Amino acid sequence: MSRIAEIAAALEGYDPNLLGVDAVQSFLSRLTDALVVSDSEPVALRDALDRVLARDIVSPMNVPPHDNSAMDGFAFDGAMLERPDAAGNVVLQVAGTALAGMPWRGDGDGRQGAAVKIMTGAVMPVGLDTVVPQEFCRVDAGNLSFPAAALRAGDNRRFAGEDLRQGSAALRRGDRMSPAALGLVASLGIPEVPVQRRLRVAYFSTGDEILSLGESVRPGAVYDSNRFTVFGLLARLGCEVIDLGVVRDDPEALSATLQRAASEADAIVTSGGVSVGEADHTRAVMKQLGDMAFWRIAMRPGRPMAVGLIPKSVQGSGPAVLFGLPGNPVAVMVTFLAFVRPALLRLMGCNEDAAAAPPLLRAISTTPIRKKAGRTEYQRGRVEARRGAMPEVSIAGNQGSGVLSSMVRANGLVVLHHEQGNVAAGEAVDVMMFDGIV
Ligand code: AMP
Ligand code: MG
Numbered sequence: 428m429s430r431i432a433e434i435a436a437a438l439e440g441y442d443p444n445l446l447g448v449d450a451v452q453s454f455l456s457r458l459t460d461a462l463v464v465s466d467s468e469p470v471a472l473r474d475a476l477d478r479v480l481a482r483d484i485v486s487p488m489n490v491p492p493h494d495n496s497a498m499d500g501f502a503f504d505g506a507m508l509e510r511p512d513a514a515g516n517v518v519l520q521v522a523g524t525a526l527a528g529m530p531w532r533g534d535g536d537g538r539q540g541a542a543v544k545i546m547t548g549a550v551m552p553v554g555l556d557t558v559v560p561q562e563f564c565r566v567d568a569g570n571l572s573f574p575a576a577a578l579r580a581g582d583n584r585r586f587a588g589e590d591l592r593q594g595s596a597a598l599r600r601g602d603r604m605s606p607a608a609l610g611l612v613a614s615l616g617i618p619e620v621p622v623q624r625r626l627r628v629a630y631f632s633t634g635d636e637i638l639s640l641g642e643s644v645r646p647g648a649v650y651d652s653n654r655f656t657v658f659g660l661l662a663r664l665g666c667e668v669i670d671l672g673v674v675r676d677d678p679e680a681l682s683a684t685l686q687r688a689a690s691e692a693d694a695i696v697t698s699g700g701v702s703v704g705e706a707d708h709t710r711a712v713m714k715q716l717g718d719m720a721f722w723r724i725a726m727r728p729g730r731p732m733a734v735g736l737i738p739k740s741v742q743g744s745g746p747a748v749l750f751g752l753p754g755n756p757v758a759v760m761v762t763f764l765a766f767v768r769p770a771l772l773r774l775m776g777c778n779e780d781a782a783a784a785p786p787l788l789r790a791i792s793t794t795p796i797r798k799k800a801g802r803t804e805y806q807r808g809r810v811e812a813r814r815g816a817m818p819e820v821s822i823a824g825n826q827g828s829g830v831l832s833s834m835v836r837a838n839g840l841v842v843l844h845h846e847q848g849n850v851a852a853g854e855a856v857d858v859m860m861f862d863g864i865v
Pocket of ligand 1: 632633634636637649650651652653654698699700701702753754755756
């Protein structure tokens with residue numbers, strides 16, 4: 428049985444002509460699981476931004492390496508809090524100063540009754556376990572006093588290893604390197620990390636009516652916008668992109684381009700020509716070259732989509748995963764976000780957390796929204812934060828599946844789930860935010 432047929436057979440109630448969004452997502456996660464890129468390379472820490480870790484990063488040391496102060500103030504023995512004077516103040520003698528990077532090495536460490544002036548980040552003197560912040564303190568002729576009630580023993584001390592313990596995994600294989608992760612690795616003194624090689628993704632547009640930039644306009648033709656949105660979406664994922672241009676509706680040209688794409692890339696994204704009843708040759712050529720499924724998905728926009736595996740001409744290397752997206756520019760973006768993006772993240776080697784869809788935000792719809800139950804709808808929305816109240820979302824203009832201007836104005840997609848019906852003004856809805864993705 429072909430791989431596509433095998434996965435389809437394992438999905439309960441699989442019907443290529445009426446597939447729910449969830450079914451597509453689980454189909455794709457089964458398809459991509461076996462095809463994760465396996466090569467890795469070491470890169471300098473800065474170059475690891477947005478890359479996927481190929482191995483766990485184990486901490487070679489405690490972070491922070493020593494107990495230190497969280498405040499500017501005075502370190503002392505917390506037991507002294509039990510011995511205030513009649514006025515309720517702890518009174519101590521100041522024995523010296525500990526600066527960040529310059530520990531206090533005076534004798535009499537840990538002496539009860541002694542305090543050491545200490546700066547944030549400075550090593551805690553041995554035997555002293557509590558820091559009283561500057562603002563509670565009065566210092567008079569080398570004598571420190573502060574109200575005992577202001578703090579408890581152990582306050583304002585950071586422990587060695589409280590961020591990371593020596594020998595523990597600071598980051599996991601499959602994590603994507605965020606700015607915070609770069610900082611964490613740097614805090615371990617590690618200058619280079621092993622990352623998965625970049626995923627190579629080839630893309631092209633299909634259709635006789637599609638013009639490349641620079642071509643002059645002619646009746647009935649439109650400029651190719653999909654190659655630019657797809658480029659942007661892929662670049663944001665950190666893929667190595669291969670732009671194969673616009674391909675005419677000609678079986679030989681389509682076949683040659685698809686084979687070239689499969690030989691050069693791990694994944695292929697095309698747009699146009701996959702609707703049922705299309706007059707063009709795209710579907711036939713895909714079917715002829717690969718192990719394919721053609722779907723009608725219960726969603727809007729983005730009903731038609733093709734998915735499959737195109738074998739490489741080189742023996743011994745796995746097939747390329749083909750995503751045949753619809754032609755309409757907004758349908759391309761929505762199907763990319765819903766299906767292609769999570770699938771590519773998995774192919775890149777992301778673990779479950781790193782490949783997870785961004786969390787949905789709950790927002791109050793400012794207007795009623797018409798919605799047909801039995802399909803998932805994505806509407807372009809503009810979310811605005813409100814102080815002390817749930818955010819509000821307004822539908823961002825014309826929702827036609829070819830209208831990119833409303834996509835540009837939107838900062839998220841209102842996700843109207845499969846079973847959901849009409850939404851009243853003032854009702855809460857889920858929104859997939861675009862931050863950093865679109
Ligand atoms: P199709 O899925 O090929 O039937 O295309 C659906 C609609 O999307 C048609 O109006 C096409 O002209 C339009 N379209 C297809 N490909 C592109 C593209 N690359 N850029 C802009 N519009 C496109
Ligand atoms: Mg077409």
